[in-house]
Structures are given as C-alpha cells and as structure tokens.
Amino acid sequence: MIEIKNKFFIRTIICLLIGVFIIFSYSTIYAKYIFQNEFCVANLNIDRTKPKIELVDIKNTNSKYTNYANKTHIITVRIKVTDKNLKEVFLDNEHVRVKISDKIVKNVNIKYNKIQDIENGKIYDIELSSLQGNGILKLDILEGTAKDSGELESDLLEINTKITIDNIAPTGELIENKISDGKVNANIKLSEQIRKVEGWKFSKDGLNIEKEFTNNISYELPIVDFAGNNGSVTINITKATYINIVYASHNSMVGWSYGYGNYDIAGKNAIAENPIYKTEALAFNISGNVDDDFVQGSSYIYTHWGEGSYGKCKTSNVIYNYGYNPLDGSFKSMKSSDLVTMQEKKYFQLGGSGINSDRNTDLNGNNPIPTVVAGQYKYGISGIRFKLKDYSYFSIVYQIFVDNVGWIKTSSNGQECMYAKDKPMSAFRIALVPNTEKQYVIDTWNKDVGTSNIK
Incomplete structure (x- = not known):
C-alpha cells in the first residue's frame, strides 16, 4: 500500500515538472517569431491658413500735398501677398474695385506690376491714373484674389487711401x-x-x-x-486813393483824352476809330502819399524832321526832340521844370501834339510835313520807359499797342518797351503795383500780346 502511494506521488511530481518544462519551452518558441516593424500609411500636411493680402504703402505724385490728387496724378498702392503654399494671384480688374466717394468708378486707368518675390509671398504695385470724380479714394481687393495649393482663398481687403480726389477748380x-x-x-x-x-x-x-x-x-x-x-x-x-496815377493821351485826329487811371488803356477810343492814329503825346499826374519824383518816365519819339531836330507841342508848347526824351538819358517826373497844366492839374509830358499835322514844321520852322505824308500818320511815341524812386514795396509795369502788330510784351521797372524806333504806338497802359502782384499783372497783360484786345 505504501509502495503504491509512493509511486503515485512520484508520478505526480514528474507530471508537474513536465508541465512546467512544456510551458517555458512554448514561451521561448513564441518569442522567436515576434516582428518589430513600422508601416507609413500617409504623410498629411493639413493647411488651414488662408492667403493674406496686406497694404504696404501708398504713394502720390502730388508730393507736396499727398492727401489730395486730381486726374493728372498717379496713385500707387503697394500690397503684399503671403502664404506658405501660395499658388495663384489674380490681380486684374475683376478682382480690384476702385471707389471714389463710395461709388464704384470704371473710367480709371489701372496697371498691375509685380515688384518682387519674397519669402512665402510676393509684392505688387497697383497704379491708378486718370482718376475722375470727386471724393475719398478707396480700393477693394476682392475675396479670392489670392489662392493657395489647398484651394483656400484670400479675404476681402478694403483700403481707404485717405486721398481726396478733386477735379474742380477753385473759385x-x-x-x-x-x-x-x-x-x-x-x-x-x-x-x-x-x-x-x-x-x-x-x-x-x-x-x-x-x-x-x-x-x-x-x-x-x-x-x-x-x-x-x-x-x-x-x-x-477801384476805390483806392492812397497813391494816384492819372494820365492823358493825345492821338492823331482824336486829340487829348483825359481821366485814365492805373491800368486803363490810353488811346482806346482812337484805336476803335482807326488803329493807324498814333500816340503823339502822353501826360502824367502823380499824387498821394509819395514823393513828387516817385514815378519817373522817358520816351523815344519818331518824327518827320529826323535826328537832331526839335519840335513844339501845339497844345502845351512843350519842347521835344527826335529820339530819346529827355535827351541826356534822364527821366521826367512831377519835379520836372516843364510841367504843364491840363484840366486844372499839373502833369509831366512826353512827346507833343501835332507830330503828324499837315504842313507842321520843326521848332525852327523848317521841313514842313507834306499833306500826303501827314495822312499816313507815321510819327509819334515809339517807346517808353518808367521807373520808381524806390522799389521796396512797389513796381511799375507798362505795355504798348502798335498798329498791325498788336500788344507787345509787357515791360517793367526801367525796361524799355518798344517794338521798333520807326513804329510808333497807338495806345498804352501802365500800372503801379505791389511787388507781390507784379508778375500777376505782367502775366495777365501778356495774354494780349499779338492781339488787338482793348477790353
């Protein structure tokens, strides 16, 4: 009995040992066949960022007043387009909208220029010209102007240039x-x-x-x-009287006419009647808050009697000579010794009436003017020069009218105003002006050069 139990115990121990052996043996065999590998199914780069358009700067060819422009100026709007995967940029009239005073304008010239490529983007200029209308200039870069590889599109960009477009002249x-x-x-x-x-x-x-x-x-x-x-x-x-220049003019066949003031055309009526009638004499009265010699004048006189000759004014008896008067190159003024009285006023006179009178002679009674020559009205004052005693605040400008020529270029401050020595004038005008207004008057009068405008 004891022997049987011992045999059973021994068998049980053996079975357990065999079981443990089998278990460990099986695990070892399983480990031999483990595969350690990595498999890449896909490499995905997910882009959720839209292309971006930004304003860089705005330039205006109206460089002194950059907040204003008209149709003659060019406005350049520089923009930057960026995206890591930028694919296309559609800068054209379908994607850019120009507005003036919040109204879309079509009649404008637009040029699109790529300036440079930058990292992840591009720089563009939008050039606007011939801008019509009036109001604040705005620019819309529409949605979808830029697109990336993921088909994402840029948003709308509204640009307020803050430039006022103005095509209305001031009044x-x-x-x-x-x-x-x-x-x-x-x-x-x-x-x-x-x-x-x-x-x-x-x-x-x-x-x-x-x-x-x-x-x-x-x-x-x-x-x-x-x-x-x-x-x-x-x-x-028309109401100023602080300084007064009053002048009179004598034209052939018309006689003396009075009452001309600063800038009036002396000889206007004579020209209207017949521009062939020449200016034979001029007389000037200067009054007001200036010295008597503040305004000074001289002239060149063309006569029938020729060089070296003298004549006498038929109405005032003032003596004049052929050529430059005064003869010594000086100037006449309200201080001159030969002032004349006309209509109860004192004047200094240049030239003399009667230079074209039939049968009129020189001072000595010689060389009478033939009737046929007198009727041609060939003689008179050909040139004038005026100057001021002091140019601190004022200038003096003057201009003459010559038959078949019209008004000639305006002169000023001592310059000679003459077309030709043998081509006397038929009318003239003169003005004492502030220095700041001198060029304005000259420019205004010079618009009439070559014309017969006597308005």
Whole structure:
C-alpha cells in the first residue's frame, strides 16, 4: 500500500515538472517569431491658413500735398501677398474695385506690376491714373484674389487711401472795402482751401484771403487748390486813393483824352476809330502819399524832321526832340521844370501834339510835313520807359499797342518797351503795383500780346 502511494506521488511530481518544462519551452518558441516593424500609411500636411493680402504703402505724385490728387496724378498702392503654399494671384480688374466717394468708378486707368518675390509671398504695385470724380479714394481687393495649393482663398481687403480726389477748380469772390487814408482792403471768399498766395493773408479756416491795396489795379490772380486744379479771381480795385496815377493821351485826329487811371488803356477810343492814329503825346499826374519824383518816365519819339531836330507841342508848347526824351538819358517826373497844366492839374509830358499835322514844321520852322505824308500818320511815341524812386514795396509795369502788330510784351521797372524806333504806338497802359502782384499783372497783360484786345 505504501509502495503504491509512493509511486503515485512520484508520478505526480514528474507530471508537474513536465508541465512546467512544456510551458517555458512554448514561451521561448513564441518569442522567436515576434516582428518589430513600422508601416507609413500617409504623410498629411493639413493647411488651414488662408492667403493674406496686406497694404504696404501708398504713394502720390502730388508730393507736396499727398492727401489730395486730381486726374493728372498717379496713385500707387503697394500690397503684399503671403502664404506658405501660395499658388495663384489674380490681380486684374475683376478682382480690384476702385471707389471714389463710395461709388464704384470704371473710367480709371489701372496697371498691375509685380515688384518682387519674397519669402512665402510676393509684392505688387497697383497704379491708378486718370482718376475722375470727386471724393475719398478707396480700393477693394476682392475675396479670392489670392489662392493657395489647398484651394483656400484670400479675404476681402478694403483700403481707404485717405486721398481726396478733386477735379474742380477753385473759385473766389472779391469784396472791396475802403479803409483809412484812401486804402482798400480786398477780401476774397474762396470755394475751397488753396495753396499759399504770396502777399495775401489767410483766415484760420483757409476759406478767406485778404490784402491791402493803396492804389487801383486790375489783373487776374491765379489760385491753385491742394489737388493742383488751377483757377483765378479777377482783382479789380477801384476805390483806392492812397497813391494816384492819372494820365492823358493825345492821338492823331482824336486829340487829348483825359481821366485814365492805373491800368486803363490810353488811346482806346482812337484805336476803335482807326488803329493807324498814333500816340503823339502822353501826360502824367502823380499824387498821394509819395514823393513828387516817385514815378519817373522817358520816351523815344519818331518824327518827320529826323535826328537832331526839335519840335513844339501845339497844345502845351512843350519842347521835344527826335529820339530819346529827355535827351541826356534822364527821366521826367512831377519835379520836372516843364510841367504843364491840363484840366486844372499839373502833369509831366512826353512827346507833343501835332507830330503828324499837315504842313507842321520843326521848332525852327523848317521841313514842313507834306499833306500826303501827314495822312499816313507815321510819327509819334515809339517807346517808353518808367521807373520808381524806390522799389521796396512797389513796381511799375507798362505795355504798348502798335498798329498791325498788336500788344507787345509787357515791360517793367526801367525796361524799355518798344517794338521798333520807326513804329510808333497807338495806345498804352501802365500800372503801379505791389511787388507781390507784379508778375500777376505782367502775366495777365501778356495774354494780349499779338492781339488787338482793348477790353
């Protein structure tokens, strides 16, 4: 019995050992066949960022007033387009919208230029010209102008350039107010703000300008707004008496005409009757708050009697000579010793009446003018020169009219105004002007050069 139990126990132990052996043996065999590998199914790069369009800067060829432009200027809008996977940029009229005063405009020239490639993007210029209309310039870069490889599109970009497009010329209305001592204050009410005008005082809002005048004057004052549009205001001062220039003119067959003031055309009536009638004599009265010799004048006189000869004015008895008067190259003024009295006023005179009179002789009674020659009206004052004693504040400008030639170029401040020594004038005009207005008057008068305009 004991032997049987021992055999059973021994068998049981053996079975357990065999079981453990088998288990460990099986695990070892399983480990031999483990595969350690990695498999790449796909490499995905997910892009959820849209292309971006940004404003870089804005340039205006109206460089002094960059917030204003008109149709003559060019506005350049520079933009930057960026995206890591940028595919296409559609810069064209289908993707760019131009607005002025919030209204879409079509009649505008647009150029698109790629400036450079940059990292993950490009730089472009949008050039705008011939901008019509009036108002604030805006630019819309529409949605979808740029697209990336993932088919994502750029958003709408609204650009306010803050540039005012202005194609309307400025205007102004002159109001003349007489102030103390015979001076006049000229005030101009403007339609809009304008660029600086030398010699004029601007109000705080820039919509009124004013200037003080001491004598009457007429000319066109050019004005320019910030956008570069040109306008003008007619300056016509008629109430000033602080300084007075009054002159008279004697024309062939017409005689003396009086009452001309600063800038008036002397000889106007003679030209209207017959431009062949020549200016034979001029007389000037200067009064007011200036010295007697403040305005000085001389002339060149062309006569039938020739060089070295003298003549006598038939109405005033003033002696004149052929050629430059005064003969010594000096000038006449209200201080001259041979002043004449006309209509109860003193004048200094240049030339003399009767230069074209039939059978008129020189001072010594020689060489009478033949009837046939007198009827041709060939003689008179051919040239004039005027100057001022002091040019600190004023200038003097003058211009002559010659038959079959018209008005010639305006002269000033001692310059000679003459077409030819043997071509006397038929009319003239003169003006004492502030230095700041000198060029305006010259420019206004020179518009008539070569014409017969006597308005």
